């Protein structure tokens with residue numbers, strides 16, 4: 080058996096056994112560090128969720144042969160815990176526990192590939208870690224984006240809206256505001272949560288304020304060219320991150336496409352049922368959390384196997400950005416990391 084096959088077999092096994100493995104790892108880890116975790120408000124279930132994330136990053140790293148996917152995640156986790164004053168030893172030991180549990184489940188040839196990922200993560204832990212830089216810095220509207228962000232956090236939602244309205248009244252488009260303010264602000268909220276500077280409720284408030292403003296102001300924009308192609312957009316499984324495809328929906332509409340936006344968190348069979356009843360030219364699937372990649376894969380397979388007329392399939396979102404060859408492994412027809420490139424990709428695909 081060659082190396083790639085060992086890696087892929089290990090990935091598939093990891094995915095099948097994920098429930099058992101996540102539970103075994105969490106039991107070891109949480110029981111040992113219960114006091115430390117409780118002190119920062121993490122419950123058993125929170126740690127169980129993180130174990131699922133560890134495993135899904137391992138799965139993606141194995142599938143695509145990229146150890147940085149796992150080591151970058153461990154560094155993200157380390158910064159997040161450090162900012163909550165959790166001792167670093169806990170990150171090291173939870174790596175040890177995870178590796179130990181896996182070694183009981185996997186064949187030695189498979190374990191060799193898994194061990195490489197753990198060794199790389201440990202090596203990266205030894206390097207100097209710096210806080211990630213602000214996402215607002217590169218924005219053309221850095222002042223307005225910073226103002227918008229802080230006004231929302233202070234609860235001054237009308238003033239936040241006025242900041243956006245002022246830009247629109249100067250003649251700029253909602254799609255440019257999306258690029259220069261809404262997207263960087265969404266990302267910045269994640270960075271500040273990781274650094275323990277804002278809460279999950281703050282993240283929700285930012286997301287929902289932006290969603291409301293996007294609905295309110297995107298309706299006024301003129302579409303120059305109408306394209307008679309219908310694109311369905313969805314995030315499957317338990318994927319709650321729906322802003323990426325909502326933004327993609329806005330961009331596609333402004334480029335003249337017709338869209339059917341199903342949002343996130345939708346079961347694969349429901350997407351299939353919709354596709355069986357309706358004429359759709361292309362399906363755009365978004366995935367942020369690697370745990371749901373398996374569902375994306377089964378959606379792609381079902382579309383290809385169950386439908387008489389097969390729509391084109393494009394994928395995107397952070398789970399795919401992290402591992403740029405994954406879309407091909409999953410047999411999608413296309414991928415772009417930036418939603419602004421999707422209209423061209425679709426035009427080329429649908430009119431080739």
Ligand code: B12
Nearest residue numbers: 265266269319320321322323363364365394395396417418
């Ligand atoms: C807001 C937010 C949430 C909200 C989601 C609200 C919502 N309705 O979307 C809430 C609070 C619910 C949430 C929950 C969680 N989140 Co969250 N979240 C975020 C945050 C801060 C912003 C997400 C966002 O809107 N980004 C902006 C959009 C525009 O970016 P995007 O999705 O990448 O989309 C762009 C492209 O990828 C592309 N694109 C997207 N989809 C598609 C599809 C196609 C076909 C194409 C072509 C292009 C395309 O278009 C967009 C523009 O270019 C991010 C931080 C970040 N850096 O993004 C974390 C983040 C995504 N969350 C993260 C995590 C870990 C979680 C939780 C697991 C936390 C927890 N422990 O519970 C849960 C998981 C929930 C779940 N089951 O899905 C991690 C994910 C790490 C990872 N990749 O594995 C991030 C990156 C935070 C971090 N690392 O610091 N989250």
